Amino acid sequence: MNWQNIIGNSQTITHLQTLLAEGTMPHALLFVGPEGIGKFLSATIIAAALFCEGEQKPCGKCKSCGQLSAKNHPDLFVLEPDGQTIKIEQVRTLQSNIAFAPYMASQRVVIIDKADCMTAQSANSLLKTLEEPTGNVVFILIAASRQKLLDTILSRCMVIDFQPIDREVLAEALVEREIEPAVANVIARLAEGSFGKALRLLEENGLQMRNRALRVLEQLVNPDMDVIWRESSELSELDRTKIFEVLLDLNLLFRDILVMHSDKNSKLIYNIDVVAELGLEMEHWSVRRLLLAIGEVANTEQMLKANVNAKLAVEQLLIKLRDL
Ligand SMILES: [Zn+2]
Structure with missing residues (x-):
């Protein structure tokens, strides 16, 4: 110590x-x-x-x-x-x-x-x-x-x-703890300056909520309403803190696609381990749609903070995102 x-x-x-x-x-x-x-x-x-x-x-x-x-x-x-x-x-x-x-x-x-x-x-x-x-x-x-x-x-x-830890400093600290540099890089980007969060993300299933958000994003291309109902009912059964985590991750994914529209190799991309998957989404997600989508996710976060029924809020969000 x-x-x-x-x-x-x-x-x-x-x-x-x-x-x-x-x-x-x-x-x-x-x-x-x-x-x-x-x-x-x-x-x-x-x-x-x-x-x-x-x-x-x-x-x-x-x-x-x-x-x-x-x-x-x-x-x-x-x-x-x-x-x-x-x-x-x-x-x-x-x-x-x-x-x-x-x-x-x-x-x-x-x-x-x-x-x-x-x-x-x-x-x-x-x-x-x-x-x-x-x-x-x-x-x-x-x-x-x-x-x-x-x-x-x-x-x-x-x-x-106390300030959030710089991304480079955090990545370096993870590498010193024998985390593979490529993994340390992804985790440091997603941890938002928190070493505690970095350690949680490194645990088994640490990226589970991020992967969940990616699945939601990929399914939004699908016009089938059944997919929307199923996904929103599954999401709303999670703990509220987990729902917030998925929403945050969803916004980071949207943000990454937005960054990729101007530079596919940008250092500003957070989710660098799924860049290939995000690249496939670019065609569907124009800059205009992405900006609207980020706003919609923020609205949903506000609704949940005001204790609106989770299922209702998530359902509305997915429908809006699909119809943007
Ligand atoms: Zn002593």
Whole structure:
């Protein structure tokens, strides 16, 4: 567990390392950025460095580093949602725990993952602790965006923005993990800057939803209504998150065909492993149709976010795409 494990965000990491080296770590930090880009890992490394008894912190060798990587360091608290939210009872338990002196280290670290899932009650209760910290505690809050956090919480934290990882950096990191360069290239394009998403895509069936989207796209050429009914009823039976994934993939495929209309070998194509299949679709999907199709998919995403019946929304989409 050390800084070398963090991919990308090098400026941010240098900033954090400087705070550690100079002993100027504020007592509350907020890490903001999309999922899967190293926010939690960075928070854990900061805890490791603050607790470490070695020279080069975190050394990875001392007792403290050992307990931290075994996930049982008594001075690190990790708070995460219980179900959908972080509840007030959880914040109260945390508060009573940090009221005592640290066990091993000279200070404690509290990581609050998905801090944007705190209820208003929880956030207000936490605020009191952030305002009048008892003992030597460093709080690291982690959130996808700052929008859902109370201004009063934001104003008490040093906000550190994490950015999606550059495609090249991500591909390189995958190759270093012995992924074939050609595969690493495709995955890095589809992972949208998230190492977490890249790892999920590499799992068996990781490209299942993308392949599903490709099948939908290929079948839209078919005027047979039965195909539309069957496909939409199968799609709508998926989890909502999976439906969103198929829609996102469908839009990326449309976007790729659009890019191919101006350059078939463009570096901007995401789904490079199915370029041949997409090439066959180009004749059917003119630039005009593609632009309309991308708009229709976006509309459907909005409808699903507004909780419209999934089957209805998907059916409407497929009919519209077919009739463009
Ligand atoms: Zn150590």
